[in-house]
Amino acid sequence: MSALPTSTTTASACWSCRAVTGGEHFCPACGKLQPLPRSTDYFAFFGLPRKLRLDTAELEKRFHQLSWKLHPDHFVREEAYERELSLNRSAQLNDAYRALRDPILRVEYLLAREGMRKEGQHKQQAPPELLEEVFELNESLDELRGVRRAGGDGNEMAALRAKLEAAQKNFQDALATVDEELDGIFGQWDSALDAGADEAVRRKLMERMNEVLNRRSYIRNLLANVQSELAEA
Amino acid sequence: MGRVVGIDLGTTYSLIAYVDRTTGEPRCIPGPYGETLCPSVVSVDPDGTVVVGEPARRRLLTQSDRTIYSVKRLMGRGAADVQDELKIFPFRIDPESQNVIRVRLGERVFTPPEISAFILRELKGWAEEFFHDAVDRAVITVPAYFNDAQRQATKDAGRLAGLEALRLVNEPTAAALAYGLHEKPATAGGLVAVYDLGGGTFDISILKLISTGEGDIYQVLSTNGDTHLGGDDIDNLLQSIAREEIRKQFRFDLDSHPEAVQELRRALIRAKHELSAAEATTVRFPVPAGVYVREFTRAELEGWIRPLVERTMGPVKQAVADAKLAPAQMHEVVLVGGSTRIPLVRRSVEGYFGRRPHTELNPDEVVALGAAVQAEILESGVKNMLLLDVTPLSLGIETMGGVVAKIIPRNSTIPASAQELFTTGVDNQTGIDIHVLQGERELAKDCRSLARFQLKVPPGPAGLARIEVKFLIDANGILQVAARDLHAGEERSIEVQPSYGLSDTEIERMLEESIEYAEQDFSERQLIEARNEAESILHVTEKSLAQAREEQAEVGDAERETIEAAVAAVRESMAGSDYKLIRARIDALNQATLPLAERMMNRALATALEGKRVEDV
DSSP states (O other), X not given: OEEOOOOOOOOSBXXXXXXXOOSOSBOTTTOOBOOOOTTOOHHHHTTOOSOSSOOHHHHHHHHXXXXXHHOGGGGTTXXXXXXXXXXXXXXXXXXXXXXXXXXXXXXXXXXHHTTOOOOSTTTTSOOGGXXXXXXXXXXXXXXXXXXXXXXXXXXXXXXXXXXXXXHHHHHHHHHHHHHHHXXXXXXXXXXXXXXXXXXXXXXXXXXXXXXXXXXXXHHHHHHHHHHHHHHHO | XXXXXXXXXXXXXXXXXXXXXXXXXXXXXXXXXXXXXXXXXXXXOTTSXXXXXXHHHHHHHHOGGGEEEOGGXXXXXXXGGGHHHHHHSOOOBOTTOSSSOOEEETTEEXXXXXXXHHHHHHXXXXXXXXXXXXXXXXXEEEOTTXXXXXXXXXXXXXXXTTOEEEEEEEHHHHXXXXXXXXXXXXXXXXXXXXXXXXXXXXXXXEXXXXXXXXXXXXXXXXXXXXXXXXXXXHHHHHHHHHHHHHHHHHOOOGGGOHHHHHHHHHHHHHHHHHTTTOSEEEEEEEETTEEEEEEEEHHHHHHHXXXXXXXXXXXXXXXXXXXXXXXXXXXXXXXXXXXXGSHHHHHHHHHHHTSOOBOOSOTTTHHHHHHHHHHHHHHHOOOSEEEXXXXXXXXXXXXXXXXXXXXXXXXXXXXXXXXXXXXXXXXXOOEEEEEEEESSSSBGGGSEEEEXXXXXXXXXXXXXXXXXXXXXXXXXXXXXXXXXXXXXXXXXXXXXXXXXXXXXXXXXXXXXXXXXXXXXXXXXXXXXXXXXXXXXXXXXXXXHHHHHHHTTOOOOHHHHHHHHHHHHHHHHHHHSSOHHHHHHHHHHHHHHHHHHHHHHHHHHHHHHHHHHHHHHO
């Protein structure tokens, strides 16, 4: 581990030939790699619109094309400054690809970027439609721990295990439903972008996405709990 | 600028390779003995002369206190990390060691990167002799599962050996690269699992080979492993079994006989190798009260090593799951590392993937060959092949309550980065402490500490400061850190104190010190070693002839004449300065004395066996 060398600030003129550049990866005049503006959007990095139902095959193709152009291996013989640009750019490329290829990370990135991702206050509350099941689950978990403390009666354990497995199935279904719902909003978001919808419409969609994401993370936590209890049982 | 090479710096053996520009094929460079494998063994003479490779390995038997093997196990580790290894390996760790281990070799003390640098310098010498040209840059391979400190230590070793590490490449990835050259049509667009069980480390990598208009991309999807699992562990296991049996049978404890321990180790390693082809083999090992004669069967060996082989399957399953694939989806499975010659290992891998693994390439050489391919890509600017590797471990920072917040997940394609914003918690706080870690566990205490540093902030109300820290893992898998004060808009480099490893000043000092070793020219050193070896073999020959006379063993006139002529030839070559000639004459003398040596060995064995029978009665 070492300290990074100090990097440069954004330039609108090519550092090598002084031609005017507009934030492209390479100078349109001399073809030299350019420093990336600090605030570059991951979608823009790939030259893609900010749609959420992304064509992942197309994304992967662009990722490979850009890897060819930006990877440090292809700058080994260039001067230190360009080598550093390549290092930073390909790191950003990989960061961007990591965030965009996964639908959940993708929407989280978009919301964070727009200042619309708010996890906070509602996180700990069970979604109303799951209240009953969560209540049952907590009961089963308490019972299970009780039986285990008492030394574990075989029949009781088996019955509880079956209950937990049923709960697992329920939460897996709930997760699938939430993912479908999220994908539905993705579709609405993409159409809204195509239709040139205004700020208010977009904000409303982002608020809904945020709400669904919070619900999703609640269910995922429940599922993780059940699974770790099952693994122990 | 000099030549560029690929180096496999292994636990047991190290190799150096290059790409032959006329054929485009990678090849290993042979050393002075014509062997491509250089034992990763280093020995230091009282006068400071360093001996590396085969001659150093021979010294394990005679000068074990100034000789070291398997130093790779110590790279990038602190004294507290290696307590378990010390019970098994005869490392003499300096008591002053803390976050960098210091090993005692005779009168001197060295760090693991310095010892590895001796091996690298030896290989560099082989290549320079071969090319008649300087070699100053190299691609060096590391286990895929090496952490930041272990990678940095490897890079430091290169620097100390006068080799700029152009790139550190993960061993399984290098193997895929070497292998891909031969099998490209079959695997294009395919998924490849590389199972690499070496002397001291185990790695598994899952790769995707993609053909694009520009060329082929080798994209690593996931990797996993264990940096302390390998053939060494099998050797240790056999050793402890044999020592226990010897203790019971002969009431003889090898603990206070380090030379005998090494000799037993060699015999057992030979037996292990033989059991890969044969169903049974017998080890004969003389001890003061007789001879330990033991038949080992393959079934027996498999019973002992099954837990070790099973330990590799955990990382294999995790890597396949992380790649979001099923084992049957692999198009190819490649075996790398000497320990994959073991039939049980082959069966286990084949059983899991449901596919016969590839073993066409020499598992000892394939990593070095791949490193040479990557070196050639970097050097020649050939842009029709690209490696996209991943970081094996998640990077995180310690937060409240000792919990780790992951900022770059494992299996992220490298280079990779993450920005984190830090602020103050109380009024007029002047510094923010940051602790960087690597690992998958929840708590900081269970992860590997990489570094601690403090961000200086101007005094002010709590929460006012805005310091952005950028963590970047480069294409070698090594972390770099930079901080930026968002208020002042200024970029600052920060003093980062690594938790393990050498500081820049320490490396500078070692570089100065190492000049005395570098000054000994390679061929000069070879000459000294060859003469030393000639001296000792002449001595041994004289002794055996004298002993033969004493025991009135028959040495025929013809035989005696042959031996005397060979002795004279060795003496004559020693007067000159051609180390290769000296070596050739030593070999000839060895040949000439072979029948005599065998007869004397049989006699000794017979006496010992007789002695045993008398005792049994």
